[in-house]
Amino acid sequence: MDAALASAAEIAAAVSGGRVSACTVVEATLKRIGARDPMVNAFTDVTAERARHRAEDTDRRVARGQDAGPLAGVPFAVKNLIDIAGLPTRAGSKINRERAPASRDGALVRRLEAAGAILVGGLNMGEYAYDFTGENVHDGPSRNPHALDHMSGGSSGGSGAAVAAGLVPLALGSDTNGSIRVPSAFCGVFGLKPTFGRLSRAGSFPFVPSFDHLGPFARSVADLALAYDAMQGPDPDDPWATDRTPAFTSRTIADGVSGLRIAAADGYFARGGHPEVFQAVALAAAQLGADRRIEIPEAARARAAAYVVTASEGAALHLDRLRTRAADFDPAVRDRLIAGTMIPAAWVMKAQRFRRWYRDRVLALFEEVDVILAPATPCRAPRIGQKTIVLDGLETPARPNIGLFTQPISFIGLPVAVVPVWPDEGLPLGVQVIAAPWREDLALRVAHHLERTGVARAPVAAMEA
Amino acid sequence: MAETVVTGTMPPRPDGEAEAAAAVVDAMAPALGLSVDPAWRGEVIAHWLATARAARLVLAFPLEDELEPAPVFRA
Numbered sequence: 001m002d003a004a005l006a007s008a009a010e011i012a013a014a015v016s017g018g019r020v021s022a023c024t025v026v027e028a029t030l031k032r033i034g035a036r037d038p039m040v041n042a043f044t045d046v047t048a049e050r051a052r053h054r055a056e057d058t059d060r061r062v063a064r065g066q067d068a069g070p071l072a073g074v075p076f077a078v079k080n081l082i083d084i085a086g087l088p089t090r091a092g093s094k095i096n097r098e099r100a101p102a103s104r105d106g107a108l109v110r111r112l113e114a115a116g117a118i119l120v121g122g123l124n125m126g127e128y129a130y131d132f133t134g135e136n137v138h139d140g141p142s143r144n145p146h147a148l149d150h151m152s153g154g155s156s157g158g159s160g161a162a163v164a165a166g167l168v169p170l171a172l173g174s175d176t177n178g179s180i181r182v183p184s185a186f187c188g189v190f191g192l193k194p195t196f197g198r199l200s201r202a203g204s205f206p207f208v209p210s211f212d213h214l215g216p217f218a219r220s221v222a223d224l225a226l227a228y229d230a231m232q233g234p235d236p237d238d239p240w241a242t243d244r245t246p247a248f249t250s251r252t253i254a255d256g257v258s259g260l261r262i263a264a265a266d267g268y269f270a271r272g273g274h275p276e277v278f279q280a281v282a283l284a285a286a287q288l289g290a291d292r293r294i295e296i297p298e299a300a301r302a303r304a305a306a307y308v309v310t311a312s313e314g315a316a317l318h319l320d321r322l323r324t325r326a327a328d329f330d331p332a333v334r335d336r337l338i339a340g341t342m343i344p345a346a347w348v349m350k351a352q353r354f355r356r357w358y359r360d361r362v363l364a365l366f367e368e369v370d371v372i373l374a375p376a377t378p379c380r381a382p383r384i385g386q387k388t389i390v391l392d393g394l395e396t397p398a399r400p401n402i403g404l405f406t407q408p409i410s411f412i413g414l415p416v417a418v419v420p421v422w423p424d425e426g427l428p429l430g431v432q433v434i435a436a437p438w439r440e441d442l443a444l445r446v447a448h449h450l451e452r453t454g455v456a457r458a459p460v461a462a463m464e465a
Numbered sequence: 466m467a468e469t470v471v472t473g474t475m476p477p478r479p480d481g482e483a484e485a486a487a488a489v490v491d492a493m494a495p496a497l498g499l500s501v502d503p504a505w506r507g508e509v510i511a512h513w514l515a516t517a518r519a520a521r522l523v524l525a526f527p528l529e530d531e532l533e534p535a536p537v538f539r540a
Contacts, residue, residue: 301526304519311516323498335505339512342493347520352534354523359535398513412535 002029005241005460008074008169008223011165012116022058022073022118027308027393029120030073033167039463042162044080045122051075068282069116070250071230076170080154081129082106082214083203085420091205092125092155094328095321096140100234106203107238108172108214108231110135113304115230120168127330129174129207129316130156130337132182132402133384137330139440141384144187145461146427152382153186153402155179156217159188163217164211166460170227171217175209176375176404177310180186180215181418185376186330187418189458191217191273191449195242195437196413202237208313209240210352211306211410219458221448224417228440242438249441253448259444262290265374265434265437268299269405272391276286280421280429281375285454290447294369297361302408303368305351306360307400309411311346315340332399358414366436375405376418376430419456429455478518488515 001014003025014020030048037043048177061068081091082101090097104110109119124142134157135141142157144150145165152161156173160183163171165215173180175193184191192215199214206212216227233377264270264285270278270293285291296302315337322329322338325426329337365372377391382398389398409416414437418430431450435443450456476537487510495508501509 092523098475289480298526301522304522308516311512319497320468326500326502331505331508335508337513338499338501338505338509339490339516341497341499342489342513343516343520347516347524349534350528351520351523353528353532354526356532356535357526 003375006220007171007220008071011069011074011169012072015058018062022055023052025073026118026120029168033120033249036165036167036463038245039148040145040161040165040458041140042123042142042158042165043077044090044139044158045084046120046122047084048118048204051118057397058118063291069114069413070114070226072116075120075168076117076171077110077119077121077162077168078106078109078172079125079152079159079174080295081174081205081241081302082109082111082172084119084122085121089205091129092127092136095325096205099266104203107200107235109250110232111231112227118171121161123171125158127178128318129155129192132399133177134161134183135384139348143384143465144381144427146188147381148463150180150383151186151352153183153381156183158395159217160184160189163187163189163219165363165463166463169218169223172214174207174272175206175213175215176211177257177306177410178390178403180217181376181406181416181430181438182402183433184217184418184420186381188428189217189423190221190224190420191215191418192228192440192444193410193416193417194440195415197240198415198440199231200235200238200241200411202235204381206317208310210309211413212412214367218260219460221253221444221451223248240327244438245271247289248443249444252441253444255445255447257288257446259457261369262288262369262371262446263292263369265288265296265372265412266293267295269374272404273375274380276423276426277375277429279423281373281431283423283455284419284431284450285371287450287453290373290444292369294365294372295354296372297406298358299408301354302358302411303404305354306355306407306411308343308347308351309418311336312342312343335367355411362412363436370435370442374432374434374435376432378400378404380427380429405432413437415440415443417447419450419459420458421456481504482517486510486517489513
């Protein structure tokens with residue numbers, strides 16, 4: 001086993017079985033981060049000493065014959081809006097790094113470590129998560145490991161880049177309008193945005209509380225499920241965390257897709273993107289025998305409503321900072337936030353009322369189908385700094401439009417697994433595997449089938465500069 | 466740079482939309498205690514306009530008065 005490149009499942013089995021020490025895994029990981037991260041700029045903090053201490057603890061547990069957990073010795077890193085004890089939670093900003101260091105780890109860090117995983121650092125992200133590019137004016141852009149001059153995708157760009165570069169087998173990110181799904185697609189890794197409320201957000205810096213989610217990135221569906229299972233459970237510190245019984249998925253991901261009713265999203269989700277985007281969805285649908293197409297009603301309006309709520313709720317959070325520290329924001333984020341403070345409440349309330357209508361209609365679709373496939377992004381990863389993309393023959397701004405296909409889904413909190421598909425020799429694309437609320441298990445089963453049959457894969461990038 | 470693409474049938478743009486957006490930004494900034502540097506003003510106005518266009522699509526959709534807001538999604 002190459003301790004720096006193995007999957008989370010392989011590492012956990014080897015460490016628990018005493019075949020490899022957690023210290024060996026952590027040293028190999030830190031060495032690889034030291035050698036490769038300068039190319040991709042995924043990490044903003046490396047918590048080497050903490051990781052070493054934790055690895056020593058894990059090895060002592062194994063030596064004593066104790067259970068070291070389902071993620072024993074698995075290195076992971078988190079988007080830097082998730083609290084890491086002892087570090088200021090910068091959330092991609094310059095302003096927040098003046099905050100007092102976090103006194104405690106975020107809830108999901110605590111849960112992964114309780115399962116045996118080992119935190120190795122914090123990851124680069126777009127400022128305050130208002131981003132689809134992975135660019136950051138303060139820390140520099142995280143880079144796409146499969147093409148270093150291309151975007152990693154945002155806002156969890158460092159998370160996608162760290163996993164695709166083989167720096168860690170597991171990372172956490174957040175997704176409000178697409179920020180797990182876009183970097184998963186651009187960087188060619190698996191990502192899971194669970195149902196709204198499924199995973200605790202306690203100890204993370206918010207963006208749009210109406211639809212902020214946290215979730216994992218990995219290079220296999222089995223690893224995604226392992227991490228997801230370890231993070232489930234109620235949390236009184238997050239008022240929207242569900243008190244449902246956790247629904248563990250690791251044992252069911254290989255159950256296959258027989259009997260599942262799967263359709264590809266039509267209409268809005270079948271236009272407005274580059275041809276290869278729809279080719280990727282068609283490849284997945286063909287492998288699944290899904291010839292049915294289904295229309296998600298009023299998806300364009302849902303995207304518009306998500307846009308309005310995001311602009312307003314996101315901006316309201318930063319009003320004081322915009323008053324006193326405007327020059328310290330990333331200009332690309334600041335100007336959007338200032339405009340967002342000036343949006344009439346009547347628009348936002350209408351968008352929230354429309355959300356109820358839209359939710360009811362989309363939930364009704366899940367009486368007919370179990371899983372819906374849709375593209376993750378309208379194009380492959382653009383070049384870093386690229387300002388526009390051509391969609392439907394029209395040159396349009398890249399920044400807001402990369403999330404065209406992800407926004408209408410997170411708007412109503414549906415669970416989505418993103419699978420990386422490589423329709424040709426070019427950069428990867430993502431397919432959203434969308435399920436009904438609380439049915440992450442079905443999204444992961446479909447994702448696993450696509451992985452097992454070779455349609456979806458997440459290779460470690462060669463990274464030849 | 467801020468104009469959003471919203472596919473689907475867009476309601477017609479009202480006359481004087483851009484001028485109205487500029488007036489809103491210029492009036493709201495002091496009311497909110499914000500100072501908008503002249504170098505940023507154009508982008509701020511463009512972003513407000515982009516949101517106005519998205520909002521127009523939402524506002525054009527008829528909803529029953531009794532339909533409650535869904536401030537947070539619960540399945």
